[in-house]
Amino acid sequence: MRDPEIKSWQAVQAEVLRRINSREWKPGEFIPHEAELSREFGCARATVNRALRGLAESGLLDRRRKAGTRVALHPVRKATLAIPVIRQEIESKGQSYRHQVLSRGQAVPPAGIRARMRTDPGVKLLHLVTLHMADGKPYVFGDRWINPGAAPGIETADLTALSANEWLVTNIPFEGGDFTFSAMTAGKREAEILACTEGEGLFVIERSTWNQAQVITSVRLTFAPGYRMHTEI
Numbered sequence: 001m002r003d004p005e006i007k008s009w010q011a012v013q014a015e016v017l018r019r020i021n022s023r024e025w026k027p028g029e030f031i032p033h034e035a036e037l038s039r040e041f042g043c044a045r046a047t048v049n050r051a052l053r054g055l056a057e058s059g060l061l062d063r064r065r066k067a068g069t070r071v072a073l074h075p076v077r078k079a080t081l082a083i084p085v086i087r088q089e090i091e092s093k094g095q096s097y098r099h100q101v102l103s104r105g106q107a108v109p110p111a112g113i114r115a116r117m118r119t120d121p122g123v124k125l126l127h128l129v130t131l132h133m134a135d136g137k138p139y140v141f142g143d144r145w146i147n148p149g150a151a152p153g154i155e156t157a158d159l160t161a162l163s164a165n166e167w168l169v170t171n172i173p174f175e176g177g178d179f180t181f182s183a184m185t186a187g188k189r190e191a192e193i194l195a196c197t198e199g200e201g202l203f204v205i206e207r208s209t210w211n212q213a214q215v216i217t218s219v220r221l222t223f224a225p226g227y228r229m230h231t232e233i
Contacts, residue, residue, distance in 0.1 A: 007043050013051035015041070020060060020071055028073040031061075081179060081231055083209070085166045086132045086140065095134040099163045102129040102141070102193075113145050116208055116218045126154060128164050131193060138194040140227070143220045150214035165219075168209075174216055177209035181229075184222070194224045203227050 016037075019025045031037075034052065038045040056063045063069045090097045106124040109117060117125060126146040132139045144164055148155050151172050159167060182204045184190075191198045202225060208218040 007041075007047070009047045009050040009054075012037070012041055012043060012048055013054055016051060016055060017060070020055075025071050027071050027075075030068050030070045033068065083169055083177070083207070085169055086163065087166055090132070090134040090139060093134070096136070097132070097134065098136070099130055099132045101160050102131055104128050104159065109145055113218060117145055117147055117215045119147065119215075128159065130159075130163060130165075132163065132165075138196075138224050140221050140223045141190075141193050143222075144217060145219070146217045147214060150211060150216040164217075168217060172211070172216055174209040174211050177207060180206040182206070186225075190222055194222070196225050200225045203229070205229075 016025075016031070019031075025031050032040070034045050034048045037048045041048065052061060052063065052069060055061045056069070060072055060075050061069055062072045087097045087099070105127055107127045108114075108122060109119070109125050109127070113125075114121070114123075119125065126148055128144045128146070129141065130144070131141045142165065146154055146164065146168075151168065153171065154164075154167070157167055162170075184202050184204055186194065186196050186198055186200045186202050188198060190196070190202060191200070194202070196202075203223045205221045205223075206219070207221070209216045
């Protein structure tokens with residue numbers, strides 16, 4: 001048995017990572033089962049599971065149900081993406097924050113949005129168009145659809161006092177999501193809302209989040225010219 005002080009999932013993860021980096025466990029090789037590792041480290045099996053799950057999510061381990069866990073043959077470094085609270089993002093730059101709800105209502109979404117939201121034909125969703133500003137200048141506008149059934153309380157929430165972005169991050173837990181990044185040239189609508197000229201390049205993020213079998217929200221964020229995104233690996 002190894003050091004009995006290895007009790008936390010962070011300590012287990014650090015030891016597993018050490019063995020991978022030192023090639024004690026080589027790429028492509030199976031590692032010991034969770035039960036064996038829990039006995040060796042003197043901790044609960046759930047602790048080992050939590051540690052291995054994190055390394056699998058980072059691409060260093062390949063976990064297959066019933067087949068076991070092996071060191072990834074070709075580890076994939078993954079970027080860490082968070083859902084930012086736009087207010088905090090702006091204020092962290094030393095700028096003042098303000099936001100406006102440009103429109104709010106219940107509507108049947110177009111086919112493309114309905115497919116992303118996984119709702120039945122004819123079902124109405126909450127539709128919001130909002131503008132976030134930094135130092136009084138347009139920063140990003142959002143075109144957002146929300147499933148009220150997956151976000152209890154959203155229909156009565158004061159989204160002029162607290163943006164839908166911040167309300168959802170604060171109140172509704174999610175289990176997964178996806179991001180799509182693209183670029184576009186500003187059309188008449190984008191130029192008017194973002195106070196830029198038609199034809200300027202804009203950065204766009206489309207994001208959905210879900211919980212269990214329901215999609216909570218799908219939003220298209222269009223940023224003013226000059227926006228830069230930073231992430232980590």
